[in-house]
Amino acid sequence: MRRDVFQAIADPTRRAIITLIALQAMTPNAIAEHFNTTRQAVSKHLRILTECELVKQKQKGREIYYQLEINKMKEIDQWLEQFKKIWEQRFNQLDNLLLTIKKQEK
Amino acid sequence: MRRDVFQAIADPTRRAIITLIALQAMTPNAIAEHFNTTRQAVSKHLRILTECELVKQKQKGREIYYQLEINKMKEIDQWLEQFKKIWEQRFNQLDNLLLTIKKQEK
DNA sequence: AATTTGCGAAACTGATTGGTTGCGTATATA
DNA sequence: TATATACGCAACCAATCAGTTTCGCAAATT
Structure with missing residues (x-):
């Protein structure tokens, strides 16, 4: 399956997520609240972003913060x-x- | 249908086409010969690239040269x-x- | 201990995609 | 004029994708 950075930024929602978490790590729920979508949908995008290493997870209790791998x-x-x-x-x-x-x- | 530059460069074949015609305008057949694919497949990619204005056509007799819109x-x-x-x-x-x-x- | 909350994972569905095949058209060549 | 070539377009198919629903788990709250 092709899963690279270019595939990741092809989707407008994913680009919005990237911009959103660029300055501030966020949880899936917090991200979902910014758009008109569900946590699960965001979660799926985050999985793709994680797979191609554009995003990194940071567990904090039961919350998971997602942060952009700017490099x-x-x-x-x-x-x-x-x-x-x-x-x-x-x-x-x-x-x-x-x-x-x-x-x-x- | 989303059809923007980011969607266009998501596909590795399209990125290769872009690189190929960046310096030299080419016909669909000529492009297809560079990869292991058919003219029609290339043609479809070119249509997408044209739709999002990444590529421009130049008719020359019965041949159509495709050139990159670098801007x-x-x-x-x-x-x-x-x-x-x-x-x-x-x-x-x-x-x-x-x-x-x-x-x-x- | 029971409930709520935050989350990932799996199953499902409808839409989209990449590629092939076949057809029609226009230009070039014989 | 007949044939070959270059091409776009439409139809089709298998693979993939985005989004929803449902489930289960673990951490927090009561």
Whole structure:
């Protein structure tokens, strides 16, 4: 089963959860109250986020706090790196890609 | 139906296609030859990529070249911005988030 | 000790997805 | 003009997914 960071952030609810717990670890119930959804639904999202190591659990009595593994978010940034090179290059210099396409078009 | 950039890059094949056409516009057949898949499968991915405006078509006779809309990739970067602030802050200063959690733990 | 609360896990369901096959159309070539 | 090629689109199928319901367990409260 594919379960990586990109799969994790594909879902808007999961992105909202990530943003929510980025600054403050929270329990599934607390997260669910922020959206219009049930604890179980949130719990499922959290499981996916945990599986791909975007989120970490912290047991505190019978409560479980979920906190963002911010370092994992860097993976997305690293993947974007290759495109950043392209768009920065375009900003600074002649647009080589368009030139290539123009040539193909004769 | 949710069809945004994040949904688009969730699929590994689509990420590969994006990387492939980033520097060089290509036809569906040419793309398919790069992977072990059929033109139709690639075509479906391209349709999704087109729908969320990550990719643009360029008709050239009976061939259709697909080219990456690199500007759209910036949207992902913009979303990451909020987390970049956090991880840079952590690198430079005291880790406020962990402090908060520690406090919660008494 | 009994009840409530917070939670994960499993079972189920309807929606969505990725991929294949087949068809129709337009361009190129013979 | 007949054939081959490049392609999009629609139909189909098996796999997966998101969300709900139900259950059981463990910690907290009474």
